[in-house]
Amino acid sequence: MIHKEQIPSPDDIKNVKRSIQMRMGKIALSNIEHMEARAYRALQDIGLISDAAVPLGTNIEIEVIRDHQHARRQKLTEGPLFLYKSEEDDDSKLILEDLTILILSDSRDVRIAVIESIEKMLLKNPLILTSKSFGLLKASRNAISSPNPENWRPKAILVYDTLNDDILFSLSGIRQSLQNEPVIQDALKFYAPKVIHPSVISCDSISLSIGNPERDHGTLKTLLSDIVNSSSSLTELCSSYLEKMGFLPFAPSYSMATAVKNLVSSKNYSIDVWQDVWKWVDFQNTSLSRYHACSVFVLFPEFIPDGKLPNLWEQILTVVQNSDKKNESSPEFSPWALRRDLALHYTYHLEARLPENDGGSIGYFAWWFSEQVAALFPPDILSAKFCREKWVKPALEFSSLSWLAASAPIQRSFLRQITLCVNSPWAASLLTMMGEHMNELVPTDLAEDSRNRFQDALVFNTFSVLPFSIKITDDPTFALEGSLADTILKWAEYQPEEHKKGLQQLVEMSDTLGSSEGLLDAIKKLGEFDLPKQVVVCFALKRKLLIDQTLTEGIWEIISDFKWRKNVLGNIDYHIQASLIDSLCTLLIENGDKWYSYLPHFIAELCEKEETDEHRRVLFLYVIHTSLASDTVSAVRRLLRGEHKAKFMEYVKEYQDRVETIRYDYPPWVAGKLRGLMASLHVI
Numbered sequence: 001m002i003h004k005e006q007i008p009s010p011d012d013i014k015n016v017k018r019s020i021q022m023r024m025g026k027i028a029l030s031n032i033e034h035m036e037a038r039a040y041r042a043l044q045d046i047g048l049i050s051d052a053a054v055p056l057g058t059n060i061e062i063e064v065i066r067d068h069q070h071a072r073r074q075k076l077t078e079g080p081l082f083l084y085k086s087e088e089d090d091d092s093k094l095i096l097e098d099l100t101i102l103i104l105s106d107s108r109d110v111r112i113a114v115i116e117s118i119e120k121m122l123l124k125n126p127l128i129l130t131s132k133s134f135g136l137l138k139a140s141r142n143a144i145s146s147p148n149p150e151n152w153r154p155k156a157i158l159v160y161d162t163l164n165d166d167i168l169f170s171l172s173g174i175r176q177s178l179q180n181e182p183v184i185q186d187a188l189k190f191y192a193p194k195v196i197h198p199s200v201i202s203c204d205s206i207s208l209s210i211g212n213p214e215r216d217h218g219t220l221k222t223l224l225s226d227i228v229n230s231s232s233s234l235t236e237l238c239s240s241y242l243e244k245m246g247f248l249p250f251a252p253s254y255s256m257a258t259a260v261k262n263l264v265s266s267k268n269y270s271i272d273v274w275q276d277v278w279k280w281v282d283f284q285n286t287s288l289s290r291y292h293a294c295s296v297f298v299l300f301p302e303f304i305p306d307g308k309l310p311n312l313w314e315q316i317l318t319v320v321q322n323s324d325k326k327n328e329s330s331p332e333f334s335p336w337a338l339r340r341d342l343a344l345h346y347t348y349h350l351e352a353r354l355p356e357n358d359g360g361s362i363g364y365f366a367w368w369f370s371e372q373v374a375a376l377f378p379p380d381i382l383s384a385k386f387c388r389e390k391w392v393k394p395a396l397e398f399s400s401l402s403w404l405a406a407s408a409p410i411q412r413s414f415l416r417q418i419t420l421c422v423n424s425p426w427a428a429s430l431l432t433m434m435g436e437h438m439n440e441l442v443p444t445d446l447a448e449d450s451r452n453r454f455q456d457a458l459v460f461n462t463f464s465v466l467p468f469s470i471k472i473t474d475d476p477t478f479a480l481e482g483s484l485a486d487t488i489l490k491w492a493e494y495q496p497e498e499h500k501k502g503l504q505q506l507v508e509m510s511d512t513l514g515s516s517e518g519l520l521d522a523i524k525k526l527g528e529f530d531l532p533k534q535v536v537v538c539f540a541l542k543r544k545l546l547i548d549q550t551l552t553e554g555i556w557e558i559i560s561d562f563k564w565r566k567n568v569l570g571n572i573d574y575h576i577q578a579s580l581i582d583s584l585c586t587l588l589i590e591n592g593d594k595w596y597s598y599l600p601h602f603i604a605e606l607c608e609k610e611e612t613d614e615h616r617r618v619l620f621l622y623v624i625h626t627s628l629a630s631d632t633v634s635a636v637r638r639l640l641r642g643e644h645k646a647k648f649m650e651y652v653k654e655y656q657d658r659v660e661t662i663r664y665d666y667p668p669w670v671a672g673k674l675r676g677l678m679a680s681l682h683v684i
Contacts, residue, residue, distance in 0.1 A: 037056055037101055038101075041153055041160075044153060045157065056105045057097075057105035058106070060097065060102075062110065065099075072085040074094070077172065077176055079169070079172030079173050079176040080098050080100050080163070080176075081098055081184070096184065096187070098187075099114050100164055101160070103115075103159050103160050108146075108147050108152070111156065115137065119137075129166055129168055130167070130202060130205035131205055137162075140159050144159065164194075165194070167203065170195050171372060174192060175376050192391060196373075196395045198346075200350065200353045203350065206369075208365065209244075212358055212360035212413070217477070223244060223245060224241075227241050227259055228263050231263060233276075234260065234264075237259055238280045238292070239284075242256070242284070246371075247367050247371035249430075249478060249480065251477055251478055251479050251481060252299055252433060253476075254477070255299065255479070257298075257299040257300055260296050261299075261300055274297075274304065274308060286335065288339075293315065294430055295479075298312075298316070298433055299436070301441060310445070316430065316434075319427060320457040320461065321456070332381070334384040337384075338384045338387055338392065339371065340424075341388060341392045342374060343366045345399050346399075347416070348399035348403035349403075351408050352399070352405075352406035355410075356410070357408075359412060359415070360413035360414075363413055363415035363416050367419070373387075398665055404628075405670050405673070407628055408589070412546060414477065415478065417546040418478065421546065422464055423464050424461055427457065429480055431457070431484060432483070435483055435486030435487035439490065455499065458487070458491060459503075462506055462510075463539075469483050469485070469514075470485045470510065470514065489504065489507060491503065509536065513540040516551055522540075523555065526572060526576075526580075527572060531573060531576070534573065541580070541583045542579065542582065559599075560598070565602060569602075574612070574615040574618065577606075581619075581622050585599075585622070585625060585629060588629055588630060596630035596631075600634070601634070601635050601638065603635070604623050604636075604638050607623055608639065627677060631673060631676075636677065636681070655681065656678070659678065
């Protein structure tokens with residue numbers, strides 16, 4: 001006999017629910033000493049803890065919060081923190097408070113004072129909060145000001161969570177932590193991860209005046225015009241440009257040089273451009289300010305006073321020579337590398353979380369935010385080196401692994417190409433802009449040492465941007481879209497015959513590799529070239545694929561030829577092989593279809609035949625990478641179930657450990673892709 005199902009009554013459900021709540025409340029209270037204020041408020045809000053008052057902000061004078069110039073407050077910039085002296089006579093006792101936490105205070109006056117304090121900050125600096133946080137704070141003001149816990153508590157929790165997630169608020173918290181002496185280490189440890197690994201929602205809440213500069217030239221022109229019209233002096237213009245546009249090496253039409261020229265032309269009085277610009281550089285004392293100052297005088301040499309050309313060349317050399325990896329040991333290298341690594345990290349971080357998104361928009365935000373972070377540190381070499389070594393390099397290592405695992409399809413963009421491929425975009429940009437007026441810069445007057453330094457920098461940066469533009473692009477967005485060939489050929493005219501010939505050959509090589517036919521022919525004949533030319537061809541392919549979709553079928557025709565894979569891909573130097581496969585992965589991500597089915601097996605085929613352990617390891621990781629990108633596992637299974645499976649056990653363990661190390665950092669959709677692959681790695 002089957003008993004009729006017993007359905008509990010509403011009273012039974014209510015009693016059981018209350019019993020569970022009481023149990024949870026007892027557990028929470030037993031850990032009350034270790035409970036954060038936010039968790040306590042949340043438990044109060046759902047009735048698991050009684051409405052006992054929490055001593056949060058009860059000992060703070062309201063005026064200390066409201067008055068940013070209060071006599072007992074330390075002088076810190078705007079942000080979530082404020083540091084003040086206690087009322088006791090002991091001047092050494094300082095108290096640190098966080099406005100974000102104080103929004104949870106039982107005291108209505110404290111909560112109101114917190115809101116008023118943040119509102120004052122926003123009047124002075126709107127970039128203290130994202131637009132989302134500002135909107136929520138404004139909408140929640142009345143509720144948070146209520147004396148009724150049922151009204152203020154849920155809104156206070158919501159505002160707390162939003163402020164806690166706001167990367168601009170966290171950014172200002174880091175600035176405050178670094179500004180104080182000594183550095184506020186606990187706050188720094190709390191805010192730094194939020195800024196280095198920002199949430200997509202918080203990033204998306206930031207409204208920049210430009211989305212994708214490559215599609216928004218009209219706004220670029222308007223922004224440049226507004227900077228000129230709103231500036232009462234040359235130094236004010238330079239500072240305004242640096243803040244609003246100076247984080248990217250824009251083309252001459254949108255450069256600081258053009259802004260300076262327009263301001264000078266609009267005034268009916270004389271301006272000493274040389275003196276004012278370099279005075280501004282000395283005040284800013286940053287690598288970017290020096291780059292923009294140089295751009296003014298290489299684009300408009302008429303602003304260079306008599307006898308000052310040697311000074312300009314020395315500044316140019318500081319930019320073009322010390323921003324490349326060859327000079328990593330030089331003191332000027334770190335500020336450039338910091339910005340480049342930050343932009344690359346944020347690009348990786350966001351692309352892994354925003355598949356099928358706009359590469360130009362992601363790149364623009366990444367460079368803008370990179371400058372916000374880089375500007376947190378004093379403009380000295382040691383600070384930049386500290387930030388790069390302690391914060392950025394570890395973050396870049398993790399974000400690159402997430403990015404590789406994601407292999408997200410991203411829309412093409414010239415800015416994306418710059419970010420992913422060019423080591424020294426600022427150096428290459430300044431060199432490109434020098435072409436038009438190279439003769440007026442009188443290279444013949446340079447000392448031999450300076451000529452050699454410039455020659456080395458020019459050649460190094462030329463190789464890093466091959467294939468570069470031969471002709472000037474119509475209305476380019478970035479300086480690197482200009483004609484670097486113009487600079488090279490004009491500089492070559494002043495060089496000895498052997499150097500002149502080499503520079504001319506660089507231009508000819510770029511012209512060849514810049515065409516689809518020339519590049520495809522070079523890939524076919526790759527095995528016939530010496531190692532340096534193989535490097536150039538593979539690098540040119542990588543850069544070309546990021547902006548040109550016409551190569552797809554031509555490359556497919558080459559790699560689907562078994563003889564080419566055997567005689568060329570299977571026999572070239574393994575560094576060249578890895579570089580070439582990396583480019584092929586880009587095509588796989590973009591095209592799918594037959595690329596998904598065949599490319600992982602083409603690489604597995606090489607992996608099976610490879611005799612050298614290190615080379616085999618690299619190829620195995622590429623099989624993993626292409627399998628993840630194509631969401632397939634057959635190539636992996638082929639290796640791990642084949643006759644040589646024992647050779648791959650060590651690599652499997654290494655990859656499993658790598659995934660385990662950062663498994664909580666993967667975006668959810670990437671973690672989902674990894675689960676199927678990781679299951680296939682257990683077949684041994």
